[in-house]
Amino acid sequence: MRKVWPLLAAVALLVPISLVHGQQPQQQKPLDIYFIDTEGGQATLFVSPSGQSMLVDTGFPGNQGAATPAEANAPGIMRDADRITAVLKQANVIVLDYMVITHYHADHAGNAAELAHRIPVRHFVDHGPYTVEMQANRDAPYLSYQPVRERAHTIVPKPGDKIPVVGLDVRVVSAAGDVLTEPMVGVPGAGAPNPLCRDAKLKEQDATPENFESIGLVIRYGSFRLLDLGDLTWNQEHALACPNNLIGTFTVFHTTRHGDPHSGAPQLVYAIRARVALMNNGERKGGSPEYWQTVHEAPGLEDFWQLHRSAAGGAEHNSPEQFLANLNETDHGHNIKMSVRADGSFTMTNARTGFTKEYPARGGAPR
Numbered sequence: 001m002r003k004v005w006p007l008l009a010a011v012a013l014l015v016p017i018s019l020v021h022g023q024q025p026q027q028q029k030p031l032d033i034y035f036i037d038t039e040g041g042q043a044t045l046f047v048s049p050s051g052q053s054m055l056v057d058t059g060f061p062g063n064q065g066a067a068t069p070a071e072a073n074a075p076g077i078m079r080d081a082d083r084i085t086a087v088l089k090q091a092n093v094i095v096l097d098y099m100v101i102t103h104y105h106a107d108h109a110g111n112a113a114e115l116a117h118r119i120p121v122r123h124f125v126d127h128g129p130y131t132v133e134m135q136a137n138r139d140a141p142y143l144s145y146q147p148v149r150e151r152a153h154t155i156v157p158k159p160g161d162k163i164p165v166v167g168l169d170v171r172v173v174s175a176a177g178d179v180l181t182e183p184m185v186g187v188p189g190a191g192a193p194n195p196l197c198r199d200a201k202l203k204e205q206d207a208t209p210e211n212f213e214s215i216g217l218v219i220r221y222g223s224f225r226l227l228d229l230g231d232l233t234w235n236q237e238h239a240l241a242c243p244n245n246l247i248g249t250f251t252v253f254h255t256t257r258h259g260d261p262h263s264g265a266p267q268l269v270y271a272i273r274a275r276v277a278l279m280n281n282g283e284r285k286g287g288s289p290e291y292w293q294t295v296h297e298a299p300g301l302e303d304f305w306q307l308h309r310s311a312a313g314g315a316e317h318n319s320p321e322q323f324l325a326n327l328n329e330t331d332h333g334h335n336i337k338m339s340v341r342a343d344g345s346f347t348m349t350n351a352r353t354g355f356t357k358e359y360p361a362r363g364g365a366p367r
């Protein structure tokens with residue numbers, strides 16, 4: 001009997017609890033991703049199947065990014081903080097495990113301090129205790145966040161580091177001006193020579209060097225992979241994609257810098273072969289026709305979702321209305337939700353209309 005017990009115990013460990021109780025295996029929770037409308041800023045909430053949460057950026061302070069200067073400067077409005085708070089409630093998030101601030105521009109760091117007053121935050125993730133833009137009119141978001149980050153547990157990752165969200169594989173591919181220099185390991189397409197680099201163009205950096213510091217993330221759940229480079233610049237995208245594609249292929253491309261033409265290098269956008277793109281543009285922020293066209297033409301793209309109809313895009317450079325979360329004239333503040341299952345299939349929902357689209361899993365890893 002003494003010898004049999006360990007064997008019985010080992011067998012018991014191998015038998016799923018559902019079989020022991022004669023039930024169907026319990027459906028695992030999906031990875032839920034909420035792309036929150038912040039009128040051309042960024043705020044994306046990830047809720048892992050484990051229950052842990054990660055908010056990437058916090059939108060604009062006050063009512064900035066609104067269509068007219070009078071509206072943008074209206075006092076007493078906490079538009080994006082309120083929208084993010086509503087989504088946290090909807091997702092039953094009562095403690096944020098990670099708040100990532102990609103960089104210290106107002107449309108990303110705008111509510112870091114405000115949200116930290118509203119909900120407990122276990123870990124902050126950012127590019128370090130400085131901003132390269134200390135001009136009086138550009139340092140306010142950083143200065144409001146600085147006292148919060150100093151008191152909190154703050155992680156300052158380097159490219160290649162992992163953000164340990166339980167249930168997901170979250171990797172940093174850019175931070176503080178540095179980008180990955182080696183291909184990601186065990187990733188489809190990573191390390192492959194990129195033929196698009198031969199004729200690739202580079203661009204002059206514009207006069208907003210804080211974008212260059214952006215934390216860029218690769219979020220993986222099984223075979224599902226999402227790329228979010230914050231507001232990284234065109235030449236840094238080039239460095240990630242040329243001469244070899246260091247980051248591989250993706251399911252979802254969350255467009256860099258809201259669809260502004262200082263980012264969106266085709267040598268990266270084409271090489272990552274995303275099935276779905278999602279642009280966090282505003283009515284008049286990002287959403288450039290040139291960038292839209294690059295994404296629209298990218299090989300393997302099935303659908304291109306947008307948080308807003310782009311005014312600059314006109315009839316030619318916007319997706320069909322069902323893929324637009326906000327049409328501007330009549331509505332603002334509608335989000336796009338994505339639910340990703342363990343088999344790699346996922347559903348996307350336009351909160352304005354309730355329109356949903358099902359994306360079946362592709363065999364094995366995303367191509």
Ligand SMILES: [Zn+2]
Pocket residue numbers: 040041042105107108231257258
């Ligand atoms: Zn931005």
